[in-house]
Amino acid sequence: MEHRDNSLHADPTLDTSPVNVTVTGAGGNIAYSLLWRIAAGEVWGPSRRINLTLAEIPQAVRVAEGVAMELSDSALPLVGSINVTDSTERAFEGANAAFLVGAKPRGKGESREDLLAANGRIFLEQGRALNNSAAEDVRVLVVGNPANTNAYIANKAAPDIAPEHFNAMMRLDHNRAASMLAAKLGVASAAIEGLAVWGNHADTQFPDIAHARVGTEPVRDRLDEVWYVDEFIGRVARRGAEIIDVRGSSSAASAASAAIDHMRDWVRGTGGRWVTVASVSHGEYGVDEGLVFGFPAVGVNGRFSVVEGLELSDFQRQRIAANIESLRAEAAVADRLF
């Protein structure tokens, strides 16, 4: 298959051109935190100008206009331009980065399959528009749920853009896992290395500590196996529901923070640290090619690479297999859109 020249910038610090960034769902909760952090230079650094495009559906475009007014009122020094659009076709013209946050929430009595079909159409259209008009080096991060399968659809709908340009966000799951482990061990979350959350951003997700360590000490040596298997894994997966229960609405600032972490590490690298990236599978660890799957990854030279060659126990294999199953089932529904 022919792809565009997909040259991702190897050293973003040498690049002084403005960055065109599109955020969909710009009138929503996550965007309200995310936009300011992008505009503050947290991804591309303090010397790159940012041109923002705020994309919304027609019913909510007025809200996005209000957000644009507030961005303008913030007099942020890096912001070059702010555009608001309700046109999917125009939203991604020249985009170097796209945060696909906007999605339809699950309605009353709606099944996961109905949700997939409704959102699938959104991501099909957005994938096509990205294919037609995004910049060659575009990085697409899908946040809107079901994030992995939405990214699967967008990638499939954009045959001229290489799959390496499409990720789904599982960094929030990763950050939640790192923070819970850190609290349990009495260390800073940054001290936890070698952690990954495999699979789907759903109940089946598998936060894996097999290679996690603090310094040179394996985390497993300091943890009770029963706590890890029976409490920790499920608590990470259910953390979103726990936040809704306590806060009264879904994770927004922490999701925006994770989106910033993900894009920053994609652009600037991770210095050898593992992070969790849901990327388009090339068959790594037996995951079907094309599925968008959470893997341990490192960021180098403007790209993420899956950490390969890890020995897996039967326990790990079973957990990974459950995620392959769930994503296969979602992909089967998504494939009906094409």
Ligand code: NAX
């Ligand atoms: P909100 O409902 O506050 O905002 C979503 C916005 O998207 C709305 O303003 C809506 O009008 C807009 N929208 C819908 N379809 C659109 C389209 N085709 N083009 C442009 N805009 C569109 O939700 P928010 O709290 O911001 O969450 C957004 C999405 O993130 C949801 O799908 C949510 O489930 C998902 N999340 C994903 C997470 C992850 O870890 N991957 C964690 C946080 C969050 O739950």
